[in-house]
Structures are given as structure tokens and as C-alpha cells.
Amino acid sequence: MSPSNQSHRGVYAITPDEADTARLIERVSVVLDAGITWLQYRNKSAAPALRRKQALRLLALCRGRGVPLIINDDWRLAADIDADGAHLGENDGDIMAAREAMGDVALIGASCYDSEERARRAVGLGASYVAFGAFFPSPTKPDARRASTGLLASAAELEVPRVAIGGITPDNARMLVDAGADLVAVISGIFDAHDPAAAVRAYRDCFAPVD
Numbered sequence: 001m002s003p004s005n006q007s008h009r010g011v012y013a014i015t016p017d018e019a020d021t022a023r024l025i026e027r028v029s030v031v032l033d034a035g036i037t038w039l040q041y042r043n044k045s046a047a048p049a050l051r052r053k054q055a056l057r058l059l060a061l062c063r064g065r066g067v068p069l070i071i072n073d074d075w076r077l078a079a080d081i082d083a084d085g086a087h088l089g090e091n092d093g094d095i096m097a098a099r100e101a102m103g104d105v106a107l108i109g110a111s112c113y114d115s116e117e118r119a120r121r122a123v124g125l126g127a128s129y130v131a132f133g134a135f136f137p138s139p140t141k142p143d144a145r146r147a148s149t150g151l152l153a154s155a156a157e158l159e160v161p162r163v164a165i166g167g168i169t170p171d172n173a174r175m176l177v178d179a180g181a182d183l184v185a186v187i188s189g190i191f192d193a194h195d196p197a198a199a200v201r202a203y204r205d206c207f208a209p210v211d
Ligand SMILES: Cc1ncc(COP(=O)(O)OP(=O)(O)O)c(N)n1
Pocket: 014, 040, 042, 044, 072, 073, 087, 088, 089, 090, 091, 092, 109, 110, 111, 131, 132, 163, 165, 185
């Protein structure tokens, strides 16, 4: 997988906690139509049965739009429903086990926070992308530890896509792209925006070359 591959570049939208499944699908549809690269299903409040139901509904939606669906936290659920990937943080289990269960082409992401060493280890264990953050104060996760943009450049040698996360807005995204981010992962900047589709387009513009 090449970090310059266009299919691994752009907007990585992450769902907000949304208990109403019909509303979740409605909100995500708008965002998919605006042109995102990947979607992550993340719902920290839902019980397992609701998470499974929502993940299945999102998977059908994403398949129809050709957008990979990555499941947060739970690689077993991801493997069980045949999602496109799983995202694992420091308390979310074993990258090697996820890779073994999900196969070679699955998108297995690892949260690396502010640590290049953690990213190196994750790639060694089979991660397909690494995520660093938080780069800015995050409304969704105010206590997230902070990362510096230098990590994005130095992690280029890992030769997997580098994801930036945490408080990313259309106004600060370009500096992360310029620093080496292949994807920007966003919750509130999209889903709390007055016009989520316009927000996605504004993030996408940050990946376009400046004239
Ligand atoms: C793309 C991406 N990066 C980081 C995270 C955070 O993962 P984690 O630290 O496990 O925290 P939770 O999201 O589970 O609260 C992520 N989900 N996605």
C-alpha cells in the first residue's frame, strides 16, 4: 500500500454517538454524498446489540456508495459483519489477532497518539494505517493527549497512510496535510457543522494543490 495512493487520501469521517439509527443513516448519507474517503462507525454510548444493528445498516449504506467502513474498538464485530476494517486504540486488543481474523486486505488502523515508536510497532504487527493526535483541542474528546505536527513528517518512513485526528476544522486541516497527513479524521467538524456536506467539501479542498 502506498501512502501516495489516492484511495488512501482525503476525509475520514467518524460517526458521532447517535442512538437513533434512522437519524444516523440520514446524517451519514449526506456526508457520503459529499465525498469522503473512509467512514468509521464509532458509538461509545450504544449497547452491543445497537452497535451491531447500526454497523450493519452503515455497512449496507457504505457498500452502495463504494466507501470502506471501519469499525471502532471492536475487531470481532468488524470481522463478524465483514466490514472493511477495524480501528484499535491502546485498550482495544491485539492488532495481530485482528489481522488474522480479518485477512490481508482489511484496513486495520492503530491509534498512536503522540508516539512514533507506537506507530512503528503497530505497523510491524500488521496495521495498515497509523493515526496521530490530538493535534488541536477536541470538542469530542477534551482530555485527549496532544501530538505535534512533526510526527506526521517523520512517520512517512513507515510507508502506510498517516491519519491526523483531534479538533480538526476546515481552517486548520491544510497545515496537517502540508505536514504530511494523508487523511484527516473528523467528528464534530463535520457532524456538528451547520451544513455537514459543505464542511466535507471544505476539508476536501485542503487536499487540493494551491494554484
Ligand atoms: C482514526 C482514529 N484515530 C484515533 C482514534 C481514537 O481511538 P482510541 O484511542 O481507541 O479512542 P476511542 O475512539 O475508542 O475513544 C479513532 N477512533 N480513530
